[in-house]
């Protein structure tokens with residue numbers, strides 16, 4: 001019976017340990033005044049994507065972020081694959097038509113029979129067209145900082161989707177700045193004035209140092225840094241067809257959901273395979289235990 005108990009305890013450990021371990025990697029400290037983080041459905045052992053959130057987030061990406069951020073590793077056809085925003089297992093023809101129609105809005109270069117470069121509408125097999133032709137153009141258009149590519153951004157940043165959500169919703173509101181673009185801090189953490197450098201935007205979640213522009217006790221300088229991206233989201237920035245109220249927080253959570261899917265589109269396969277393997281191992285352990293009992297039944301040991 002000892003073996004049996006060990007097997008069960010082992011299984012329970014593996015089952016319970018995984019979500020805790022995953023969560024530990026990503027969670028940011030909740031500071032005073034922080035709103036709670038969304039409850040991501042893709043975290044944990046049974047992780048899967050909320051299809052509606054992925055669809056809405058895709059809309060936010062296309063209508064807002066795609067003006068600056070590329071997704072070079074994505075092809076248009078990926079949008080119709082399981083978990084993707086256009087995926088519809090009941091109607092593959094519709095999925096295909098939607099992907100084709102979406103791709104055809106973009107133009108890509110092609111070399112024709114005479115060796116000339118011509119443009120044609122994109123096809124599902126083409127990679128996402130980038131908003132800028134190269135990184136120099138991207139940074140020149142954005143005050144010297146190129147907007148990072150979004151193909152694997154959720155995997156590439158500590159904190160993953162939590163970080164994206166916090167960054168997008170973390171900018172101070174416009175009314176918090178005085179007429180000289182300064183923020184006045186007067187709370188338990190810090191007392192002082194922070195000047196926002198021209199062309200940069202203060203965000204408590206962006207890695208950096210606020211010390212240089214802080215008038216106050218240096219030990220209590222505000223957390224975070226300045227980035228070249230102005231605040232992007234506000235209530236009603238996007239209109240949702242499914243009736244979900246498009247608050248700033250909702251838009252941020254949806255776009256983070258979409259970016260999480262883009263960074264790991266095969267997550268659902270992985271979690272369901274993982275579960276099948278666990279069940280298989282459990283029955284294998286039972287089988288081994290009972291065969292052991294059977295074989296040693298009449299043997300003194």
Ligand code: HEC
Nearest residue numbers: 064065067068142145146147148164226227228229232255
């Ligand atoms: C007007 C152009 C523009 C738009 C639109 C835009 N961004 Fe950005 N974004 C930038 C630039 C520029 C940077 C680089 C900032 C820096 O490094 O100082 C950036 C950086 C980021 C970063 C990375 C921060 C890091 O850790 O390096 C994230 C995440 C991000 N943007 C998310 C978004 C999302 C999500 C949207 C759509 C809702 C969006 N951005 C729309 C210009 C833009």
